[in-house]
Amino acid sequence: MKAILTVIGKDKPGIIAKVSTFLADRGCNIEDISQTILQGQFTMIMLIDLSRCGETLAELVGDAKTLGDEIGVSIYLQHEDIFNAMHDVDL
Amino acid sequence: MINNQNILETVHMVQKEHLDVRTITMGISLLPCIRATAEATADAIYDKVCRDAEHLVKTGNALAVEYGIPIVNKRVSVTPVSLLTASFSGKEPLLAAALDRAAKTVGVDFLGGYSALVHKGMTDSERSFLNSIPEVLASTDLLCASVGVGTTRSGINMDAVRDLGNIILRTAALTADKGGFGCAKLVAFCNAVEDNPFMAGAFHGIGEADRVINVGVSGPGVVFHALQNAEDADLTEVAEIIKRTAFKITRVGQLIAAEAASRLHANPGIVDLSLAPTPAVGDSVARILETMGLTQVGTHGTTACLALLNDAVKKGGMMACSAVGGLSGAFIPVSEDEGMIASAASGTLCLDKLEAMTAVCSVGIDMVAVPGDTPASTISAIIADEAAIGMVNNKTTAVRVIPVPGKTVGDEVEFGGLLGKAPIMAVHTPSSEKFILRGGRIPAPIHGNKN
Numbered sequence: 334m335k336a337i338l339t340v341i342g343k344d345k346p347g348i349i350a351k352v353s354t355f356l357a358d359r360g361c362n363i364e365d366i367s368q369t370i371l372q373g374q375f376t377m378i379m380l381i382d383l384s385r386c387g388e389t390l391a392e393l394v395g396d397a398k399t400l401g402d403e404i405g406v407s408i409y410l411q412h413e414d415i416f417n418a419m420h421d422v423d424l
Numbered sequence: 425m426i427n428n429q430n431i432l433e434t435v436h437m438v439q440k441e442h443l444d445v446r447t448i449t450m451g452i453s454l455l456p457c458i459r460a461t462a463e464a465t466a467d468a469i470y471d472k473v474c475r476d477a478e479h480l481v482k483t484g485n486a487l488a489v490e491y492g493i494p495i496v497n498k499r500v501s502v503t504p505v506s507l508l509t510a511s512f513s514g515k516e517p518l519l520a521a522a523l524d525r526a527a528k529t530v531g532v533d534f535l536g537g538y539s540a541l542v543h544k545g546m547t548d549s550e551r552s553f554l555n556s557i558p559e560v561l562a563s564t565d566l567l568c569a570s571v572g573v574g575t576t577r578s579g580i581n582m583d584a585v586r587d588l589g590n591i592i593l594r595t596a597a598l599t600a601d602k603g604g605f606g607c608a609k610l611v612a613f614c615n616a617v618e619d620n621p622f623m624a625g626a627f628h629g630i631g632e633a634d635r636v637i638n639v640g641v642s643g644p645g646v647v648f649h650a651l652q653n654a655e656d657a658d659l660t661e662v663a664e665i666i667k668r669t670a671f672k673i674t675r676v677g678q679l680i681a682a683e684a685a686s687r688l689h690a691n692p693g694i695v696d697l698s699l700a701p702t703p704a705v706g707d708s709v710a711r712i713l714e715t716m717g718l719t720q721v722g723t724h725g726t727t728a729c730l731a732l733l734n735d736a737v738k739k740g741g742m743m744a745c746s747a748v749g750g751l752s753g754a755f756i757p758v759s760e761d762e763g764m765i766a767s768a769a770s771g772t773l774c775l776d777k778l779e780a781m782t783a784v785c786s787v788g789i790d791m792v793a794v795p796g797d798t799p800a801s802t803i804s805a806i807i808a809d810e811a812a813i814g815m816v817n818n819k820t821t822a823v824r825v826i827p828v829p830g831k832t833v834g835d836e837v838e839f840g841g842l843l844g845k846a847p848i849m850a851v852h853t854p855s856s857e858k859f860i861l862r863g864g865r866i867p868a869p870i871h872g873n874k875n
């Protein structure tokens with residue numbers, strides 16, 4: 334299963350490091366990553382493979398939110414199918 | 425990988441524009457529960473609802489977390505209960521209590537189906553059933569009732585319409601301490617649909633499978649924001665924007681519906697292509713109409729804007745899911761839409777304009793508070809007018825009015841939560857009593873006979 338992780342918030346050093354470490358600790362593989370500053374906000378999107386992750390998606394969502402609260406950014410983790418469904422007619 | 429702009433659009437819709445799945449509703453057939461006595465039938469009903477819907481709430485919550493999309497309500501609809509009580513006249517409250525207990529046990533928000541379909545005529549047991557509605561709605565918390573009073577094929581049963589005026593007033597009186605709240609759980613339908621996931625009018629039709637998942641989508645806020653970015657668009661472009669947005673919204677509903685049905689081992693039912701507002705700011709159908717260029721909803725042009733919106737929602741949603749059903753279209757409940765509330769409070773939106781709007785959208789006079797001293801015959805006449813619109817236009821129409829005890833025009837009633845608050849709206853005072861007391865049946869229109 335794959336998921337999309339989105340980070341939105343005020344830019345500061347170490348966001349990518351902390352999020353990457355968080356994912357690596359749980360066996361999640363980052364397959365794609367992009368990062369930009371959008372309207373003054375740090376915006377990062379990752380495609381993550383969860384096939385070797387030790388947690389369920391629901392557990393991971395909760396942990397990611399906690400991490401976001403600690404760093405001071407919003408972290409959303411969602412099953413990739415919701416994006417495919419909304420934006421890909423051929424699904 | 426999906427492009428970043430699309431990902432951020434989805435995140436933004438959920439976080440800022442109130443995109444949600446409004447309801448996952450499990451339809452459950454109660455036909456296997458009929459026993460020799462009312463007591464045994466009540467027990468069987470309780471057991472079946474608890475068994476079939478045991479994992480509904482848990483599954484809905486899990487899907488919401490995994491897909492990152494709020495699923496606001498988890499509900500159950502059941503076979504019209506009047507079909508089960510036919511041999512137990514007078515004992516209807518026993519079955520109602522069992523259903524209410526079952527709804528609480530499985531943790532759903534509402535359970536619909538305390539219903540009777542009397543669009544052509546009434547049996548003695550159905551008369552007894554209709555009479556039980558006020559006490560049942562006053563003594564239960566989660567049970568919702570509906571009555572089908574007409575169809576395009578059969579005409580309008582005006583005896584039932586006449587009785588409903590009194591039933592609604594009695595329901596209001598028995599729940600007077602809550603502003604007549606019982607009436608918020610009671611709908612009168614013309615052309616009632618068997619797979620509606622929305623309350624209070626949901627019931628599980630007899631043509632349905634044993635266990636079915638129906639999903640109602642929402643998203644007025646998403647459409648509103650899409651149109652805000654199109655200030656200079658002409659109405660052809662406006663319709664296109666709504667279609668594209670409705671497609672995306674509905675695809676979410678289709679995804680959740682398919683996944684929920686699979687996990688719950690239920691038949692995949694329909695997706696109801698709805699724009700269902702909530703009282704929250706930014707989640708209003710009225711504000712969409714105003715974004716099209718109306719200073720306030722209810723003014724001239726409102727019906728045309730609503731017709732455009734309703735049609736574009738259907739066209740966009742139709743391709744996005746495999747089975748369309750339910751009510752499908754824009755909802756215009758007054759108390760549940762902050763834009764409608766504001767317009768009704770200011771006097772721009774009146775009952776007559778609402779009635780006109782129902783000719784071009786998906787439902788009817790919905791969540792409208794009227795003075796507590798409104799005569800039963802006036803309430804019946806409001807139902808008759810709505811039913812006539814539905815019958816002649818071959819569409820579903822409904823009436824959910826709340827005559828609020830002790831309140832009159834200028835007052836307000838608060839129901840709380842998603843049901844919101846409503847200014848008391850004026851009804852016409854000249855009497856319709858003689859018309860209503862005639863009873864009988866308004867014959868089906870000529871185009872109702874299509875064979």
